Amino acid sequence: MKFAVLRFPGSNCDQDCVHALNAIPGAPADYVWHKDTSLDGFDAVVVPGGFSYGDYLRCGAIARFSPIMKSVKEFAASGGPVIGICNGFQILCESGLLPGALVRNRGLHFVCKHVSLRVENAASRFTNAATTGQILNIPIAHGEGCYFADDETLLRLQTNGQVLLRYCDAQGRTTDDVNPNGSRENIAGIRNEAGNVFGLMPHPERACDPLLGSTDGLAIFQSILQS
């Protein structure tokens, strides 16, 4: 399964994603420049983290106009798996590929740390290598990761099993204390209704090497490989 890692001006986790994927057997990865228009030859798309266009207007708001995003939309419409990490999640929300928005952290500061995440639904293309209720240790690093959606959208996400990850404590409790950014209902990652587009604020590529303290991020990438 060949992964396309998009590069926008200001992407800065693109190299990390390529590095992490290339270390996983069967997941070769290569860069795709944002001015390109073709995803031919790729089986999955990663929209990596960073500060596309400096995030100056609103996170992800300019990147969605890049030529490659038209191809990503077509790729997603045809059922191809797309994962957006951090700024990539923001871009997918801005592009309308995922519902809701990511706004400034409740604490107003950028936050970089390891967090616990509870897998809410393992019956998905992005979490099937884990089990429902499993706790994953994956780091976050963002200033605008507070997930917001209206009540109606939240209800729909919940009903359809679209919430895949929630911030939790070491015992798996999704309390407000462990919500690092004020996300509604501790939401850390969601998929679209069709099930092939996934956005999450935590960085699975930073949790694929025991020297970095956790390998729980592998579960996300291996799920994509298995589906």
Place this chain on the structure above:
Amino acid sequence: MTPITPEIIAKHGITPDEYSRIREILGRDPSFTELGVFSVMWSEHCSYKNSKLELKKFPTTGPRVLVKAGEENAGVIDIGDGWAIAFKMESHNHPSAVEPFQGAATGVGGIIRDIFTMGARPVFSMNSLRFGDIRGESAEARTNRRLFAGVVEGISHYGNCIGIPTIGGEVYFDDSYAGNPLVNVFCLGILRHDQIARGGAVGIGNPVFYVGAETGRDGLAGAAFASRELTEESKEDRPAVQVGDPFREKLLLEACLELLASGCVAGIQDMGAAGLTCSTCETASRGGTGVEIDLNLVPKRETGMTPYEILLSESQERMLVIVNKGEEDKVRAIFEKWDLPYAEVGVVNDDGMMRVREGDSVVVEIPARKLADDAPLYSREAAAKSLPAPLDLSKFPEADCAAALHSLLSHPSIASKRWVWSQYDHMVRLGATVLPGSDAAVFIVREADKILAASTDCNAIYCLQDPREGAKIAVAEAARNIACTGAVPLALTDNLNFGNPHKPENFLQIREAVEGMAEACRKFDTPVTGGNVSLYNESPAGAIDPTPTVGMVGIVEDAKHITTQFFKASGDAIILVGEPGDELGASHYLLAVHGVKAGPPPKLDYDKELAAQDAVRKLIRSGLVKSAHDCAEGGLAVALAESCMSGDTMLGATVKISPDSSRADVPLFNESQSRIIISVAASEAPSVLALLKKTGVPALQIGTVTAEEKLEIATAGKTFSWPLSGLLETWSTAIPSLMRG
């Protein structure tokens, strides 16, 4: 034409002697624009005119040195297998005092440019920060908190956006920095030996390109601003502070690395301090050539800018690139790919002049080498040396030691800095294998498959009391922190922060610190790869404590050796490598509990220090050491508390020290040097002690790691027992609670 009057000359910080020298060089009076050009190039910030004679005392060579200090924008050190590192530390103190967010942000941007100008990909940053006291409700404390918050946010903004992890550093708080904070930023990049880029304008007839942000009026003559004392009126200098754009710099970084890989570049230089002026005359001087540029071709953000303003602007995110003739189109294509403004602004010629035109009229014509390298050098008058009298301990009665540990742990200089580093993306680039909060940061450079350790250090109280000893200890402590991770020190960069050098007591501090640091660098075999001098760090209340900060880099040979400071398992033996010590002079105990900076700092014995570091590193490499932590501010008690509670799991400790003193504060809080606390499996303790004995390093088992969440220390006939939950509360909430609201 603005006439050149003595007032205008003085306003540019140029002395009458310097003015005659300028007249001699030109053979005529300078124009107003030329005067401005001289004033920035001959400022302390660019010319090191007051410090260069001292800096020559540093060792700068060694078998690993590929590019020496002062040759280029940053030194380059061999790390084996064809790989090298470029690293440097630089200050942005004055801008941060006036506008903390942008001041710190552009400091980060500037040091990153210095690194990629060398052809290296920047892989991590660190910083060393100093602020006035942030405790209390005084107007000054509130200002200090605002500066602290602003600087941290500025570093976070720039570093996070550009995607270079900020993996460590240090933050101290002391009254002497009120009104004059120190913001020293460090960056390290990785490159192959054959990728080293040079900043020389070589190849007569080669075109000169300008690339990056348009030139505006921001940061006008910032280098000259940084070479003055801060006064009440300094906030009116706010136009001298630049505005940073990390997104633009990210594009510039990627474009420059792509450009250098293309082989089209003959020379490259960033526009930092003194902007277009400095980059033009320095490249010409290095290349032994001349450079001619036309200001009408320079991309500008504003209209109506005078040549003076364009040349002295310190707008950020700009580079000067000398391109091999015939490759212009390839270069243009790369700049266009990265959406960067650029222009061909000039040409390299053979007459040795920095010639600046505005269309047809020549506005500056100065011999480049004289301007760049022939600034006057001064050896200022130094005061007579006087050292503090030995500490009379009877003046400082033993405090309630149980409470004193809390006072130390809640002192903002010692308290947990998680509030700071959690705002920095320290994990991007997949390298931070030891997260901030241990002795030194340890980072895996994925490109090269090398593991580096890095630490910034300076105890300014030691330097205030005895600059020579303090500077020696800064080097020793950095090396010790690096040894504690299992690494061997390679080289260091320094950032020398002092007050006005015209004051003899300040110049004495500079000379003493440089000589002490130079001596220590020779002993630890760590050449100086470059750095920065920041003088005139004074507020209306006086000079800062002398702060010669060290940024040292080491290499870990095997991932198995990576060691952290936290205890790992109950039952492990705690061994003190080194002697219990008894020096309380210049200690944080005296500062935090008795409110004074008093007495001489601890003495550094090179042989003992080297032996202790070497022994611990050998033990780590033989796989016997579970944790290693150096004893620094707050002594043994603080070091033990940190080993208990700063890791993922809390572990207690039961410790017994038999001091010579009848006082408990001496064994608990003294800051004698050359001490490292290690923990080893109980079964290995006898052989570890035997090995240490064989190498002649004093060591003794002082206790055991326990599962019980308390730190218990028996000494001087007393037993202290601190529940870890209380210590953790004190240590971890001190800064967040001060910064709330």
